[in-house]
Amino acid sequence: MTKWQKNVAIALALxxxxxxxxxxxxxxTGWGTALLVALVAAPLALWMGWLRRRLNEQAAEWGRRRVRPWPEERRR
Known part of the structure; x- marks a missing residue:
């Protein structure tokens, strides 16, 4: 299964x-209303998951790139 197919399967299952x-x-709540609300909520949930993953990756990257060295790494 390709990455694209996996993403589509996850989105449809959600x-x-x-x-x-x-x-x-x-x-x-009827089926029509539930389907319409899920049509709005599913992409929102997927976007929020993507955003959380991206912010965590950026935070890890910023943690590795410090301008000043850590106190225990400084020479005295």
Missing amino acids: YALMAVVIRYSSGG
Whole structure:
């Protein structure tokens, strides 16, 4: 399975799961409303996951690139 196919499969599985959870968790929500809400919520959840991963990578990169050396690495 290519990376593109894997991403599409994850997105569709997340969409289906969200639609089912929204349909049965809130009282009286129909399938149409649940599918529409999941259509908005699934890309938002995927974007938030991507953003979190990217910020963690950048934080790790900034942690490696310090302008000043750590106190224990300085010569006296």
